[in-house]
Amino acid sequence: MRRALLLAMATLALAAPPVFAADTTNPQADFRAFRKYFTERFPKVPLNDFVNGPYSMDAGLRKQWEEIDAFPPYQFAVDKGKQMFDTPFANGKTYADCFPNKGIGIRQNYPYFDSKSGEVITLDVALNQCREANGEKPFDYNKDDMAALTAYMAFTSRGKPFAIEIPDDPRALAAYEKGKEYFYTRRGQLNFSCASCHVQNPGGHLRTEVLAPALGIVAALPIYRSEWGGMGTTSRRLTSCNSQVRAAPLKPEDPSYRDVEYFLSYMSNGLPVSGPGARP
Amino acid sequence: MYARGLIGLAVILSIGSFTNAASAASADDFKAAFAKAEAANKQAGDLKNQWTTTAQQLKAAQAEAAAGDYDVAVTDAQQAEALANASIAQAKEQAAAWKQAVVH
Amino acid sequence: MASTIRMRAVASGDTTEVQALVQHPMDSGFVKDAKGDLIPPHYIEVLEFQHAGKTVFTAFWGPAVAKDPYVKFSFKGAQKGDDLTISWVDNKGQSDSLVGKIM
Numbered sequence: 001m002r003r004a005l006l007l008a009m010a011t012l013a014l015a016a017p018p019v020f021a022a023d024t025t026n027p028q029a030d031f032r033a034f035r036k037y038f039t040e041r042f043p044k045v046p047l048n049d050f051v052n053g054p055y056s057m058d059a060g061l062r063k064q065w066e067e068i069d070a071f072p073p074y075q076f077a078v079d080k081g082k083q084m085f086d087t088p089f090a091n092g093k094t095y096a097d098c099f100p101n102k103g104i105g106i107r108q109n110y111p112y113f114d115s116k117s118g119e120v121i122t123l124d125v126a127l128n129q130c131r132e133a134n135g136e137k138p139f140d141y142n143k144d145d146m147a148a149l150t151a152y153m154a155f156t157s158r159g160k161p162f163a164i165e166i167p168d169d170p171r172a173l174a175a176y177e178k179g180k181e182y183f184y185t186r187r188g189q190l191n192f193s194c195a196s197c198h199v200q201n202p203g204g205h206l207r208t209e210v211l212a213p214a215l216g217i218v219a220a221l222p223i224y225r226s227e228w229g230g231m232g233t234t235s236r237r238l239t240s241c242n243s244q245v246r247a248a249p250l251k252p253e254d255p256s257y258r259d260v261e262y263f264l265s266y267m268s269n270g271l272p273v274s275g276p277g278a279r280p
Numbered sequence: 281m282y283a284r285g286l287i288g289l290a291v292i293l294s295i296g297s298f299t300n301a302a303s304a305a306s307a308d309d310f311k312a313a314f315a316k317a318e319a320a321n322k323q324a325g326d327l328k329n330q331w332t333t334t335a336q337q338l339k340a341a342q343a344e345a346a347a348g349d350y351d352v353a354v355t356d357a358q359q360a361e362a363l364a365n366a367s368i369a370q371a372k373e374q375a376a377a378w379k380q381a382v383v384h
Numbered sequence: 385m386a387s388t389i390r391m392r393a394v395a396s397g398d399t400t401e402v403q404a405l406v407q408h409p410m411d412s413g414f415v416k417d418a419k420g421d422l423i424p425p426h427y428i429e430v431l432e433f434q435h436a437g438k439t440v441f442t443a444f445w446g447p448a449v450a451k452d453p454y455v456k457f458s459f460k461g462a463q464k465g466d467d468l469t470i471s472w473v474d475n476k477g478q479s480d481s482l483v484g485k486i487m
Contacts, residue, residue, distance in 0.1 A: 030382075030383075033383050033384045034383050037383045068454075070403070071390070071392065071403045071404075071405055071454060071456075073405070073452060073454065075390060075405060076405075076407050076452065180382070181378055184378040184379070184381040184382055185374045185378040186370065186374050186377075186378070187329055187370070187374070188331060188332070189331045189332070189333050189363070189366075189367075191370065193378070193381060195381050195383075199381075199383060229450060229451040229452070230451070243332055246331050246332045246333050247329070247330070247331060247332065248325075248330035248331060248332050248334075248335060250328065256328060
């Protein structure tokens with residue numbers, strides 16, 4: 001009896017613990033696995049079509065969208081955004097002075113990791129930094145002004161492939177990894193992670209909505225939502241996703257939000273900007 | 281019979297007073313319960329994992345206390361604390377569990 | 385001031401297909417703002433399209449129509465190059481109109 005017990009204990013001690021994926025951060029491996037998962041699950045969807053979210057998943061919804069897109073509801077926001085973009089600040093400078101290529105056709109490069117500040121900088125954050133550097137008050141990240149401005153900038157970048165860089169800097173890799181963690185972490189009283197809907201159930205229904213695949217999901221931002229009756233920012237979408245699973249939203253452009261946008265944008269590398277998008 | 285009646289009355293009165301003693305929460309009871317719930321929710325906040333329902337429950341408890349309904353207020357504050365604790369447990373469990381969901 | 389109307393009309397044979405997007409809050413009067421006060425009703429009551437002096441389409445809208453309404457319809461009897469006028473009036477007496485060319 002005692003020998004049997006000792007033998008059992010020895011066996012347990014020798015049994016190897018379950019091996020998870022490597023503990024070192026490897027964005028390139030993640031990228032390949034992510035792409036393989038979605039292309040294998042949806043072999044009939046052309047790679048570039050993933051950026052159209054639910055429309056790549058549901059034919060009936062797609063037909064409605066194609067009709068709507070011929071006369072897009074986000075036109076007013078894009079026009080307003082262009083007017084805002086072209087209007088100089090009180091000091092005479094413009095947004096064009098803050099950005100490469102005068103701010104036209106650059107949306108696909110955001111977010112980027114700023115080595116000087118050690119922060120992930122999203123397009124929305126960069127725009128407010130430009131405003132503050134020129135003596136203007138920053139825009140609320142959840143409201144219409146930022147939505148219109150980013151809608152215009154996305155519009156000028158339509159079709160350009162995402163080109164997100166993760167420099168060989170441990171801080172950048174850490175930010176990427178934290179973004180990945182945020183994406184897969186369950187939260188809220190409903191205990192859903194971003195992955196619960198967008199990795200496990202793309203094309204499925206959440207009440208009347210068709211869920212978008214996580215691959216390319218940031219490409220259409222900012223989005224005009226019929227539900228909102230207007231254009232909404234990336235922040236607005238992230239905060240509303242949080243409250244929908246009964247998780248208290250974080251402050252707009254909180255490092256966690258920036259990190260998850262960084263992660264998802266990197267996963268979309270090579271896919272075309274499709275924003276500003278129109279969604280139900 | 282008269283004695284039985286008196287005994288009956290005594291029993292009824294004692295049950296009455298027993299019930300009152302058990303349910304008579306005071307403003308201090310509420311303050312204590314609410315403080316505990318808030319502390320737990322703050323801990324959840326440090327873990328960046330508060331639930332919207334916790335905040336709603338705290339608000340409801342406060343409104344009930346303001347109206348003088350301390351019994352209900354204490355119960356709701358205790359429920360808010362339970363929700364906050366659940367959100368803390370979720371954050372702690374997910375800190376390792378998230379890796380299992382990663383596409384590979 | 386920028387027009388509230390975007391219109392596109394395309395003639396194909398005898399039929400002209402018209403699409404229009406109108407920028408308007410279309411407040412029903414039943415929605416409350418962040419402070420809890422009712423947002424007063426403000427919606428388009430009548431929308432009209434005219435070609436060659438004749439009304440070709442009339443819409444009687446109201447509080448049930450959502451913000452920034454979109455309309456699409458077809459009519460006969462117009463040609464490429466003709467003018468098409470769209471106009472609207474709302475419950476506050478405000479109005480706007482636009483003359484576009486049929487393509």
